Amino acid sequence: MEGEGAVRVAEYAPAANGEEPIRPSAESVQENPLPGTPQNPGDPSDPKPDRNEIFRALEVVERDSTAIAESFASLFSSLRLALSEGTSTSVENMQCFGEVVGRLQESALDAASKGNRYINSCLRLNEEMKSLETLSMQLKILRKNVDSLDMAVNQLLRLP
Secondary structure, eight states: OHHHHHHHHHHHOOOTTSSOOOOOOGGGSOSSOOTTSOSSTTOTTSOOOOHHHHHHHHHHHHHHHHHHHHHHHHHHHHHHHHHHHHHHHHHHHHHHHHHHHHHHHHHHHHHHHHHHHHHHHHHHHHHHHHHHHHHHHHHHHHHHHHHHHHHHHHHHHTOO
């Protein structure tokens, strides 16, 4: 196929130095040429390509190129939009994550301070309980004395 196109271009392209165009030999022309390709290139009765046909072909190529360019532009626009949405979603997620972490930090600090207050209260109570131990011992001794007194009174009151 490439050779066929090259043959057609060579048939109609003028030589670079202004001499006669280079014509392919009869052996280079295939037996089943493309439609519109002359059977005998050296034959002067063969039709030459019409400029209007060339312009039409160029217009088709230009339209196809424009459609391809628009398709690529649409593709890149869609990719840019998807990337933008993904990035904004990520930014929103990071902001939400930051807020959650901030609130969690506040809650942890609040719980830690309440825990410290509870521990301090327990330590104070423990210190107060130590002083109550001596009081408890004194109360036990006092109770024994009261019990002894009660027994003595009961014995005195049971006189015959």
